[in-house]
Amino acid sequence: MDIGKELQSVLPADRIRTRYIDRVTYGSDAGFYYLLPRAVVHPVSEAEIIALFAFSRRNNIPLVFRTGGTSLSGQSVTDGILVDLSRHWGRVEPVDEGRIVQVGPGVTGAMVNARLKAFHRKIGPDPSSIAAAMMGGILSNNSSGMCCGVANNSYHTLKHIRFILPGGEIFDTADVANYNRFLTECPAIAGELASLRAGILDNAELREKIRYKYRIKNTVGYSLNAFLDYEHPLDILAHLLIGAEGTLAFIAAASLITIPQLACKSTGLLYFPDLHTASDAITALVGSGAEAVELMDRASLRAVEAVAGMPPVLKALPPKAAALLVEFQGADEGELKGRLEQFLAAAPGLSTLYPPLFTRDPAEQELLWKVRKGLFPSVGAVRKSGTTVILEDIAFPVNRLGDALTDLQSLFVESGYDDAIIFGHAKDGNIHFVITQSFGTEAEIDRYSRFIGRLVPLVVEKYDGALKAEHGTGRNMAPFVETEWGPAAYAIMQRLKRAVDPFNLLNPGVIISPDERIHLKDLKQMPEVETEVDKCIECGYCEPVCPSRDLTMTPRRRIVARRALKLLESAGDTGHHRELLGQYRYDGLETCAVDGLCAGACPVDINTGDLVKRLRRENHSLVANRIAMFVAQNFALTERLVRTGLSVGAAINRFFGRKAMTGMTRAVRKVVRAMPLWPEQLRGAPRLPKRGPEGGDRQIVYVPSCVTRMLQVGTGDTAMDSLLGVAKKAGIGVIIPENIHGTCCGQLFSSKGYAAAYRFTANRIVALLWQVSREGQLPVVMDVSSCTYTMLHYREHLEPDILSRFEAIQILDVVDFLHDIVMPLANEIQRTEEVVLHPVCSLHKMNSYGKFLTVARHFAAMVTVPLSGGCCGMAGDRGFLFPELTAAATADEAQEVNAATADGYYSSAASCELAMSEATGKPYASILRLAEKALSSPAGIG
Numbered sequence: 001m002d003i004g005k006e007l008q009s010v011l012p013a014d015r016i017r018t019r020y021i022d023r024v025t026y027g028s029d030a031g032f033y034y035l036l037p038r039a040v041v042h043p044v045s046e047a048e049i050i051a052l053f054a055f056s057r058r059n060n061i062p063l064v065f066r067t068g069g070t071s072l073s074g075q076s077v078t079d080g081i082l083v084d085l086s087r088h089w090g091r092v093e094p095v096d097e098g099r100i101v102q103v104g105p106g107v108t109g110a111m112v113n114a115r116l117k118a119f120h121r122k123i124g125p126d127p128s129s130i131a132a133a134m135m136g137g138i139l140s141n142n143s144s145g146m147c148c149g150v151a152n153n154s155y156h157t158l159k160h161i162r163f164i165l166p167g168g169e170i171f172d173t174a175d176v177a178n179y180n181r182f183l184t185e186c187p188a189i190a191g192e193l194a195s196l197r198a199g200i201l202d203n204a205e206l207r208e209k210i211r212y213k214y215r216i217k218n219t220v221g222y223s224l225n226a227f228l229d230y231e232h233p234l235d236i237l238a239h240l241l242i243g244a245e246g247t248l249a250f251i252a253a254a255s256l257i258t259i260p261q262l263a264c265k266s267t268g269l270l271y272f273p274d275l276h277t278a279s280d281a282i283t284a285l286v287g288s289g290a291e292a293v294e295l296m297d298r299a300s301l302r303a304v305e306a307v308a309g310m311p312p313v314l315k316a317l318p319p320k321a322a323a324l325l326v327e328f329q330g331a332d333e334g335e336l337k338g339r340l341e342q343f344l345a346a347a348p349g350l351s352t353l354y355p356p357l358f359t360r361d362p363a364e365q366e367l368l369w370k371v372r373k374g375l376f377p378s379v380g381a382v383r384k385s386g387t388t389v390i391l392e393d394i395a396f397p398v399n400r401l402g403d404a405l406t407d408l409q410s411l412f413v414e415s416g417y418d419d420a421i422i423f424g425h426a427k428d429g430n431i432h433f434v435i436t437q438s439f440g441t442e443a444e445i446d447r448y449s450r451f452i453g454r455l456v457p458l459v460v461e462k463y464d465g466a467l468k469a470e471h472g473t474g475r476n477m478a479p480f481v482e483t484e485w486g487p488a489a490y491a492i493m494q495r496l497k498r499a500v501d502p503f504n505l506l507n508p509g510v511i512i513s514p515d516e517r518i519h520l521k522d523l524k525q526m527p528e529v530e531t532e533v534d535k536c537i538e539c540g541y542c543e544p545v546c547p548s549r550d551l552t553m554t555p556r557r558r559i560v561a562r563r564a565l566k567l568l569e570s571a572g573d574t575g576h577h578r579e580l581l582g583q584y585r586y587d588g589l590e591t592c593a594v595d596g597l598c599a600g601a602c603p604v605d606i607n608t609g610d611l612v613k614r615l616r617r618e619n620h621s622l623v624a625n626r627i628a629m630f631v632a633q634n635f636a637l638t639e640r641l642v643r644t645g646l647s648v649g650a651a652i653n654r655f656f657g658r659k660a661m662t663g664m665t666r667a668v669r670k671v672v673r674a675m676p677l678w679p680e681q682l683r684g685a686p687r688l689p690k691r692g693p694e695g696g697d698r699q700i701v702y703v704p705s706c707v708t709r710m711l712q713v714g715t716g717d718t719a720m721d722s723l724l725g726v727a728k729k730a731g732i733g734v735i736i737p738e739n740i741h742g743t744c745c746g747q748l749f750s751s752k753g754y755a756a757a758y759r760f761t762a763n764r765i766v767a768l769l770w771q772v773s774r775e776g777q778l779p780v781v782m783d784v785s786s787c788t789y790t791m792l793h794y795r796e797h798l799e800p801d802i803l804s805r806f807e808a809i810q811i812l813d814v815v816d817f818l819h820d821i822v823m824p825l826a827n828e829i830q831r832t833e834e835v836v837l838h839p840v841c842s843l844h845k846m847n848s849y850g851k852f853l854t855v856a857r858h859f860a861a862m863v864t865v866p867l868s869g870g871c872c873g874m875a876g877d878r879g880f881l882f883p884e885l886t887a888a889a890t891a892d893e894a895q896e897v898n899a900a901t902a903d904g905y906y907s908s909a910a911s912c913e914l915a916m917s918e919a920t921g922k923p924y925a926s927i928l929r930l931a932e933k934a935l936s937s938p939a940g941i942g
Contacts (some may be wrong), residue, residue, distance in 0.1 A: 025557035033074035034524040067134030073474020079098030090245035105136025116397035121258040124152030128373035136673040142243030192499040218258035262329040266828035268358035288343035294325035295426035393399040395469035439523040532611040542598040547873035547889030552587040555608035593875035616753030646684035661686040676880035683712040692734025699733035722928035776808035788813035789842035833903040872915035890919035
């Protein structure tokens with residue numbers, strides 16, 4: 001069966017992926033299981049979902065729905081059809097002043113909270129992966145997190161849900177008519193649900209067990225509390241879907257009750273001699289109103305103690321020490337102060353190693369939480385290369401937590417997991433532990449089997465806890481659902497699955513499985529490949545910020561492909577290896593923007609762009625490197641040729657219409673792929689003036705980038721025009737190097753992997769700047785943020801004598817220039833514009849985003865930054881060569897920008913301004929233009 005061809009009866013071909021590279025890389029999620037799907041599909045409507053259900057039944061092929069792929073228990077992998085919902089399903093709509101939020105399955109929890117921020121509300125679930133985890137998974141796994149406890153998890157904050165059953169029936173609990181319709185259209189399911197509820201109500205022992213099990217966090221099996229909390233079969237089924245891990249139906253949309261986002265917070269780390277002592281402090285903390293109490297053992301603290309900004313005391317902690325990350329919150333200062341004082345009054349009775357210290361500094365708080373949220377991948381990053389990370393998730397009654405953790409640590413030692421770590425949500429008795437091992441031999445698989453065989457009775461029998469607290473049952477605990485719940489409850493779950501999914505085609509093997517060894521099968525192999533990526537545990541935190549995520553690949557998938565290549569090579573599978581390697585060139589290398597934003601999202605700072613640059617470098621021939629060096633050494637010639645070409649193109653557009661060059665280059669690209677596409681907004685740049693305005697005591701060296709010297713976006717002033725205008729009004733003298741032509745920051749060569757050409761350009765321009773800055777006496781201002789970022793990272797590429805000069809030069813980005821030099825001089829300005837900003841990647845990487853926002857707010861009446869803003873994918877010249885990359889990268893942001901109106905649109909890099917102008921049809925310009933217009937006359941300068 002040609003599944004790709006057959007699926008075209010359901011979906012168009014461009015939303016069906018059957019290439020080997022797609023199947024291989026989508027087959028991996030954040031967990032430690034791996035299955036190779038037969039196809040990956042991207043439906044856009046409920047009608048297509050219904051058609052997929054029918055296709056699944058007709059061909060007896062399983063379906064698995066996946067959104068963010070951050071699941072850890074094997075519930076979002078399949079050897080059937082993987083239904084990817086990470087695009088096209090991103091609805092977010094706050095209603096009733098944010099008290100309710102309507103969401104689709106394909107939007108991240110962080111984006112939902114960003115939309116709710118204006119109402120000072122947030123969703124209840126707060127998993128550490130919220131920046132990457134999407135609502136479909138958050139609902140399907142009944143996610144909770146660090147602060148929400150049991151009361152504010154997905155189950156308890158659900159108001160309405162819209163879902164599609166395997167038979168194709170659609171129901172929405174927001175529509176009252178659906179209740180009777182469910183009884184008449186699905187009588188077998190409704191009858192079975194009613195029968196199951198009646199049986200539970202007649203069994204007092206089972207009723208009590210269900211109530212007890214949900215007093216602590218528990219996601220083992222189906223949410224049986226729905227049978228006690230609700231009476232109508234539709235309401236029961238609606239809440240059974242929460243935590244069902246996609247085994248019963250497709251969740252198309254949901255409405256959630258939101259909770260207040262408390263404004264005042266105080267956060268601190270409390271240190272204890274050992275885990276037991278830390279556990280003993282939990283009751284006092286909860287009693288005083290602590291919103292979050294996060295436990296970390298010594299091993300987990302050791303994994304992050306070297307992180308910049310962490311308290312130095314971490315390195316001096318004794319071997320058995322533990323810490324609690326505690327946060328108090330309040331609606332106002334008085335409420336926060338009362339809670340904190342109540343705890344501090346009781347603190348002397350706690351056995352802390354040091355007096356409690358709390359911080360109100362948002363940056364310090366963010367760092368502490370970033371470290372806690374990144375513990376799982378951070379610990380995974382320091383594991384031995386070639387081993388797999390296993391994160392388990394259990395819960396104990398809080399009053400028995402200390403003893404349970406002592407027993408758990410003993411079990412680690414006895415099982416040979418000497419590097420195991422423990423952390424988790426101590427407030428709820430919810431503990432995560434991480435172990436690492438290889439699954440390359442039967443002996444290692446047997447070791448894991450024996451460990452789980454001893455863990456289950458420890459949790460269930462000795463401490464009456466939960467085998468899964470918030471990560472879902474998945475495959476790794478499916479064989480033990482009956483062990484935890486008992487035969488009667490498990491029989492109910494089996495009947496439920498048969499009633500709703502009689503052909504067992506929705507995520508088979510998850511939650512309900514007859515295979516007692518399913519948790520030991522299809523284990524993920526993590527071969528040692530290369531230093532840039534061996535730390536990666538495939539958590540997926542990088543994916544939401546990747547500009548190529550909706551076009552080709554994400555950083556995670558690029559790494560999965562590299563590992564697959566290694567496994568294929570080891571297995572001697574030359575056919576698949578050749579196929580995957582060939583497909584990787586475009587998907588993995590050519591369409592990577594190498595913007596490095598993935599490193600910012602990655603808890604262990606993996607920059608997949610560095611990997612791609614190295615691979616590009618290794619793929620270059622000797623001839624290609626020589627050509628690149630020739631271009632670098634003769635860059636003045638390149639400038640003249642580009643300027644001439646742009647002038648000719650502009651003339652053609654004037655004569656044949658403004659879209660003529662775009663149409664011509666698009667036609668040529670069909671034959672010659674290397675032909676750059678001519679954007680409609682592209683113009684040739686005006687010539688540089690021979691000198692800038694004169695000033696008094698204040699002087700700068702202005703280095704117009706090669707982009708500024710060669711091209712112009714639209715018909716307005718260039719960044720050069722605006723900078724010179726700002727300087728004149730501010731009374732700042734400007735020196736423009738006479739011999740600037742022929743220089744380049746080298747980003748063009750660095751991103752393409754031409755290392756020698758990059759080193760040449762870097763050393764040449766630093767030598768020039770040393771002269772024109774009067775040996776470092778004058779600051780050097782760049783007008784493109786990406787060029788500034790490139791230059792600030794020259795150090796390892798400079799010759800020793802050039803490096804010493806570089807260290808003495810002050811290089812300022814255009815944003816630094818406006819913020820640090822111009823703003824203090826601007827006493828009277830005219831704020832008239834409502835503006836939209838596009839913060840470029842380099843600003844985030846230089847930690848200058850805050851400055852950029854401050855500058856815009858200083859010179860504009862109102863400032864908006866699109867919530868969906870991100871890398872535009874231009875990546876220097878990559879957007880000219882692969883315009884599909886910029887189109888995909890800017891799609892969401894463009895839609896958001898075009899839904900509103902503004903007076904001006906600003907950024908800080910000409911190529912990004914070009915990309916956003918093309919995507920939105922709006923005239924993006926340098927932030928310098930905003931400042932120049934606001935500084936209406938020199939009289940406003942003091």
